[in-house]
Amino acid sequence: MSERRVRVRFAPSPTGPLHIGGVRTALYNYLFAKQHGGDLIFRIEDTDSGRFVPGAEDYIIESFRWLGIEFDEGVSFGGDYGPYRQSERRDIYRKYVGVLLERGRAYVAFDTPEELDAVRARVENFQYDARTRMEMRNSLTLPKEEVERLIAEGTPYVVRFLIEPGEDVVVDDMIRGRVTINSSILDDKVLYKSADDLPTYHLANIVDDHLMEVSHVIRGEEWLPSAPLHVLLYRAFGWEDSMPRFAHLPLLLKPVGNGKLSKRDGDKLGFPVFPLEWHDPKSGEVSSGYRERGYLPEAVNNFLALLGWNPGNDKELMSMEEMVELFDLSKCSKNGAKFDYVKAAWFNHQYLMRLPEMEWTPAFDAVLRENGIVSTPEREAEVVRMMKLKVIEYVDGQGNRRKRNISFVSDLWPLTRFFFVAPVGFDAEDKFVKKNWREGTADEMRLFAGVLESVEDWSVEGMRAVCDPWVETTGIKPWNAWRVALVGMGQGPDMYELAAFLGKEETLGRMWFAINTLG
RNA sequence: GGCGCUUUCGUCUAGCGGCUAGGACACAUGCCUCUCACGCAUGGAACACGGGUUCGAUUCCCGUAGGCGCUACCA
Numbered sequence: 001m002s003e004r005r006v007r008v009r010f011a012p013s014p015t016g017p018l019h020i021g022g023v024r025t026a027l028y029n030y031l032f033a034k035q036h037g038g039d040l041i042f043r044i045e046d047t048d049s050g051r052f053v054p055g056a057e058d059y060i061i062e063s064f065r066w067l068g069i070e071f072d073e074g075v076s077f078g079g080d081y082g083p084y085r086q087s088e089r090r091d092i093y094r095k096y097v098g099v100l101l102e103r104g105r106a107y108v109a110f111d112t113p114e115e116l117d118a119v120r121a122r123v124e125n126f127q128y129d130a131r132t133r134m135e136m137r138n139s140l141t142l143p144k145e146e147v148e149r150l151i152a153e154g155t156p157y158v159v160r161f162l163i164e165p166g167e168d169v170v171v172d173d174m175i176r177g178r179v180t181i182n183s184s185i186l187d188d189k190v191l192y193k194s195a196d197d198l199p200t201y202h203l204a205n206i207v208d209d210h211l212m213e214v215s216h217v218i219r220g221e222e223w224l225p226s227a228p229l230h231v232l233l234y235r236a237f238g239w240e241d242s243m244p245r246f247a248h249l250p251l252l253l254k255p256v257g258n259g260k261l262s263k264r265d266g267d268k269l270g271f272p273v274f275p276l277e278w279h280d281p282k283s284g285e286v287s288s289g290y291r292e293r294g295y296l297p298e299a300v301n302n303f304l305a306l307l308g309w310n311p312g313n314d315k316e317l318m319s320m321e322e323m324v325e326l327f328d329l330s331k332c333s334k335n336g337a338k339f340d341y342v343k344a345a346w347f348n349h350q351y352l353m354r355l356p357e358m359e360w361t362p363a364f365d366a367v368l369r370e371n372g373i374v375s376t377p378e379r380e381a382e383v384v385r386m387m388k389l390k391v392i393e394y395v396d397g398q399g400n401r402r403k404r405n406i407s408f409v410s411d412l413w414p415l416t417r418f419f420f421v422a423p424v425g426f427d428a429e430d431k432f433v434k435k436n437w438r439e440g441t442a443d444e445m446r447l448f449a450g451v452l453e454s455v456e457d458w459s460v461e462g463m464r465a466v467c468d469p470w471v472e473t474t475g476i477k478p479w480n481a482w483r484v485a486l487v488g489m490g491q492g493p494d495m496y497e498l499a500a501f502l503g504k505e506e507t508l509g510r511m512w513f514a515i516n517t518l519g
Numbered sequence: 520g521g522c523g524c525u526u527u528c529g530u531c532u533a534g535c536g537g538c539u540a541g542g543a544c545a546c547a548u549g550c551c552u553c554u555c556a557c558g559c560a561u562g563g564a565a566c567a568c569g570g571g572u573u574c575g576a577u578u579c580c581c582g583u584a585g586g587c588g589c590u591a592c593c594a
Contacts, residue, residue, distance in 0.1 A: 251588070335525045
């Protein structure tokens with residue numbers, strides 16, 4: 001059994017955008033499959049026709065494409081075990097429901113949802129199981145002829161799994177060890193509903209995993225309580241020998257407070273919970289995505305992988321290849337992990353800093369466009385290009401002292417906008433402005449502007465040659481106030497460099513504007 | 520309510536009977552400096568509680584408390 005080829009699957013429901021927790025589950029499956037030279041299957045579990053959302057399937061595929069999580073077979077990937085969309089496997093499920101029925105491991109039930117609701121309202125903690133099933137309307141209690149007549153008449157029914165009570169069912173979990181649950185607390189789960197001729201998750205899942213020769217089921221902890229049911233199902237089919245190994249992952253929790261991470265938390269705290277931006281086809285609501293927010297897929301994978309797993313040492317920055325090599329289910333933690341979006345941004349910062357210029361400049365172009373910096377006849381392409389080069393030099397520049405503290409390319413704009421546009425006003429409350437532009441500063445700047453006016457060689461060296469002696473003799477240190485004038489705040493490169501880049505006219509223009517505005 | 524999982528700094532975690540309980544994010548301070556930041560250095564910060572087992576428990580067992588999940592003709 002240990003010689004079995006590793007085959008794992010990620011099987012989402014197309015009920016909406018892919019949750020970031022689902023991305024992590026898929027990532028773990030991917031790492032596990034790759035490490036063992038096995039297959040990763042992409043299966044669509046669309047057995048709930050009522051919750052189907054158009055576009056969700058494409059969205060999920062596009063998400064994984066962006067993240068670089070590759071599937072070996074499945075919907076849109078091909079393979080020999082298809083179809084991989086459960087709604088296209090009705091014949092198969094019908095057949096296996098029949099097997100269970102024949103063996104007396106399942107039965108037909110006619111209780112309507114309304115009737116069940118009524119019973120639940122009446123009886124506290126009602127459960128459809130060994131204690132109650134003989135009081136319900138099903139093939140166990142109704143005469144055979146009536147059952148046949150009802151079915152023939154087209155009365156909607158469901159098929160329920162007949163659970164024998166009083167048995168301790170053991171699930172051998174690769175993360176949690178042996179988990180024991182007594183079958184008495186399990187209810188007779190619905191396996192199939194005639195109304196839409198579709199199975200429920202439990203039946204479809206077991207049948208598909210078996211037929212697709214899945215060797216390991218790596219899924220979220222929310223499935224742990226129903227794992228014993230799945231074990232029982234494998235047994236009922238006689239597939240226990242080839243039953244996959246289970247691994248139940250801890251859940252992703254909200255950053256603050258209690259509970260599972262939800263879309264709401266993202267909206268409230270300002271971070272995405274979906275890989276890609278999602279436009280809800282019904283409500284028209286837009287949910288932000290990691291891609292659009294400016295995250296790098298490598299950073300997302302790295303960060304997500306470490307939420308519930310670690311290589312057992314202090315290593316944090318890992319490429320996909322490294323993670324494939326180091327991943328270990330037995331090193332997964334058992335408790336839920338709060339989602340720390342601040343650290344997620346730090347991971348992005350790390351990857352962004354390592355990104356070659358070529359790869360981040362297109363994103364910066366988009367930022368420029370958003371801020372109205374475009375090449376126009378008035379503003380020649382050459383000028384804009386020069387400014388951009390300056391930004392690149394400023395950001396990527398020689399030596400560490402020039403590296404900007406940014407997590408996203410969009411963070412660049414407030415840090416570099418002075419290359420493109422002059423200050424339009426000054427924040428008198430700004431600490432830097434307040435500290436460096438006081439009584440008398442305007443006079444000093446007037447003098448300094450006069451000195452600059454006399455500079456003929458408008459280069460860093462040329463300015464130095466004239467200004468440094470002036471600073472020496474007058475004792476006036478113009479830099480911070482000059483910075484206020486040219487940048488508007490306490491940021492930017494060396495002042496001579498900045499002035500040289502802006503040019504004499506622009507530099508003096510900004511200075512006089514500051515002198516006149518701040519007084 | 521029932522059942523299950525879980526519990527180390529604020530957060531993610533290392534630890535698999537004997538450690539000054541380690542790292543990262545965040546935070547604070549310092550260095551650097553014409554600003555911001557980067558970088559570097561330093562610092563504060565944790566074994567939920569109570570019983571056992573043991574020469575010795577963060578580590579093993581049992582309770583308690585907290586957290587999370589499941590309890591649908593959803594997955």
